[in-house]
Amino acid sequence: MPIQLYNSLTRRKEEFVPIDPQNVRMYVCGPTVYDLAHIGNARAVVVFDQLYRLLRHTYGEGHVTYVRNITDIDDKIIDAARANGEPIDALTRRTTDLFHQDMAALGALPPSLEPRCTAHVPQMIAMIEQLIATQHAYAAEGHVLFAVGSWPRYGRLSRRSRQELLAGARVEVAPYKRDPGDFVLWKPSTPDQPGWDSPWGRGRPGWHIECSAMSEAHLGPHFDIHGGGLDLIFPHHENELAQSESAHGGEKFVNFWVHNGFLSVDQTKMSKSLGNFVTARELLQHDVPGEVIRLALLSTHYRDPLDWTEAKLEQAEQAVFRFYVALNRGKPLAIDLSPGPPAVVLEALQDDLNTPLALTHLYELAHSINRSHEQGDAAGRSRDQAALAAGGRLLGLLGRTPEEYLKGAQASDAALIDSRIAARAQARKEHRFADADKIRAELLATGIVLEDRPDGTTDWRRA
RNA sequence: GGCCGGAUGGCAGAGUGGCUAUGCAACGGACUGCAAAUCCGUCCACAGCGGUUCGAUUCCGCUUCCGGCCUCCA
Numbered sequence: 142m143p144i145q146l147y148n149s150l151t152r153r154k155e156e157f158v159p160i161d162p163q164n165v166r167m168y169v170c171g172p173t174v175y176d177l178a179h180i181g182n183a184r185a186v187v188v189f190d191q192l193y194r195l196l197r198h199t200y201g202e203g204h205v206t207y208v209r210n211i212t213d214i215d216d217k218i219i220d221a222a223r224a225n226g227e228p229i230d231a232l233t234r235r236t237t238d239l240f241h242q243d244m245a246a247l248g249a250l251p252p253s254l255e256p257r258c259t260a261h262v263p264q265m266i267a268m269i270e271q272l273i274a275t276q277h278a279y280a281a282e283g284h285v286l287f288a289v290g291s292w293p294r295y296g297r298l299s300r301r302s303r304q305e306l307l308a309g310a311r312v313e314v315a316p317y318k319r320d321p322g323d324f325v326l327w328k329p330s331t332p333d334q335p336g337w338d339s340p341w342g343r344g345r346p347g348w349h350i351e352c353s354a355m356s357e358a359h360l361g362p363h364f365d366i367h368g369g370g371l372d373l374i375f376p377h378h379e380n381e382l383a384q385s386e387s388a389h390g391g392e393k394f395v396n397f398w399v400h401n402g403f404l405s406v407d408q409t410k411m412s413k414s415l416g417n418f419v420t421a422r423e424l425l426q427h428d429v430p431g432e433v434i435r436l437a438l439l440s441t442h443y444r445d446p447l448d449w450t451e452a453k454l455e456q457a458e459q460a461v462f463r464f465y466v467a468l469n470r471g472k473p474l475a476i477d478l479s480p481g482p483p484a485v486v487l488e489a490l491q492d493d494l495n496t497p498l499a500l501t502h503l504y505e506l507a508h509s510i511n512r513s514h515e516q517g518d519a520a521g522r523s524r525d526q527a528a529l530a531a532g533g534r535l536l537g538l539l540g541r542t543p544e545e546y547l548k549g550a551q552a553s554d555a556a557l558i559d560s561r562i563a564a565r566a567q568a569r570k571e572h573r574f575a576d577a578d579k580i581r582a583e584l585l586a587t588g589i590v591l592e593d594r595p596d597g598t599t600d601w602r603r604a
Numbered sequence: 605g606g607c608c609g610g611a612u613g614g615c616a617g618a619g620u621g622g623c624u625a626u627g628c629a630a631c632g633g634a635c636u637g638c639a640a641a642u643c644c645g646u647c648c649a650c651a652g653c654g655g656u657u658c659g660a661u662u663c664c665g666c667u668u669c670c671g672g673c674c675u676c677c678a
Contacts, residue, residue, distance in 0.1 A: 181678055321675095377675090445610080452616075453615095489618090498618050501627075505625095508642095514642080572637075574638070590640060
């Protein structure tokens with residue numbers, strides 16, 4: 142079954158046919174590195190990581206190029222650095238590192254390439270010069286602006302007419318603009334602001350040109366998929382599209398525009414002033430496993446709005462627990478992943494990345510494993526465990542051993558726990574149940590849950 | 605105001621023109637000394653009003669409610 146993807150440009154699900162199956166190319170707008178990644182940023186990263194994983198599975202690991210940029214030139218960065226009293230490059234390096242750590246914890250693979258804006262200013266200048274030479278842009282008062290009037294298709298992606306844009310304009314129009322819709326390609330820098338020498342004086346690039354230049358540098362003028370959050374459709378992607386296609390003589394820029402839905406927290410838009418700003422780092426520091434966060438983010442279809450709540454996180458935690466319990470049935474020494482992910486899981490993902498349905502199939506496998514285990518069907522159990530593990534991997538989940546997940550990586554107190562379990566076994570044998578229950582309660586107080594097996598042994602896990 | 609997307613059982617969340625989604629919670633049962641985990645069973649919904657149809661939660665229209673975007677927020 143071919144991959145079906147919803148294309149924001151046509152507003153339809155379409156069959157995904159790569160331009161070159163030997164090199165499937167995807168560009169996703171990455172973070173502006175001035176602060177920690179919040180859970181909404183994490184959603185976008187996880188969604189496109191999931192698409193990347195599906196493409197790698199389909200076309201081969203060496204046949205997908207995933208570019209996700211690092212925006213390290215931006216006025217928010219300048220402001221944050223000033224507020225922190227920190228040099229700009231120190232701030233961007235630090236927040237980039239934190240971003241990498243947090244996303245890795247969520248099971249997101251590193252992209253093939255992660256270009257930084259600061260390393261692509263010459264390409265941006267060259268593209269701007271090209272746009273000026275072809276009458277799509279003009280210089281004015283140290284700025285260079287894109288002339289939206291020169292591009293009749295402007296507004297096609299975001300479905301807005303020029304008139305609608307004017308009607309809704311809530312920002313005062315700069316006097317040097319020929320058309321109120323014109324947007325900045327280059328702007329002048331004051332001596333205390335970062336800047337690069339250019340034909341228009343010392344300055345810095347506008348936001349939109351950064352992505353146009355970096356995608357061209359690494360993926361060429363025409364590539365398969367361009368991703369980002371729904372909120373980027375206008376103006377960012379609309380502007381990018383106009384810049385790139387007009388710079389390339391009208392050649393098609395992107396085949397598939399893919400956008401993920403927004404995330405709210407307790408039904409409210411996240412904002413620092415409301416205090417409902419949730420960062421990935423904060424959750425991880427509260428010992429929420431990264432794959433629990435990932436599963437919570439994948440439990441809603443990527444294009445639908447996702448409301449982040451404590452209940453959702455708890456449900457995800459329970460789901461991951463259930464999966465590892467199932468994988469641990471019969472204590473398999475190793476699970477053979479060679480049969481690959483089950484067809485139903487793959488098909489769900491191929492249908493516009495239906496991750497909630499894919500997860501449903503994993504729940505069904507977990508159930509089937511437990512049932513086989515109770516019925517003594519070891520072959521059926523192993524087969525389903527292999528399917529669950531492989532399906533989980535395709536979703537960037539269940540990569541750890543059940544032992545590690547259920548008992549924790551640090552087993553320093555394992556010997557002590559075992560001795561307490563032995564003491565309890567002795568008490569139970571002698572029918573001193575009050576003593577046995579006391580030991581169990583003591584262990585529970587330290588976060589250890591005991592589970593008695595039918596064969597008389599007792600297993601433990603962390604709560 | 606303009607454009608766009610939603611409304612599914614207690615909660616989360618898929619899907620379908622006629623056939624049990626799934627998970628969590630709840631309740632009953634099995635297992636257990638008691639638990640935990642698990643299994644079996646119960647609970648069977650599709651915002652409202654019209655229309656199309658033999659038949660609509662699924663298609664069309666209207667209404668109500670919710671959300672997003674409207675120049676640099678994923």
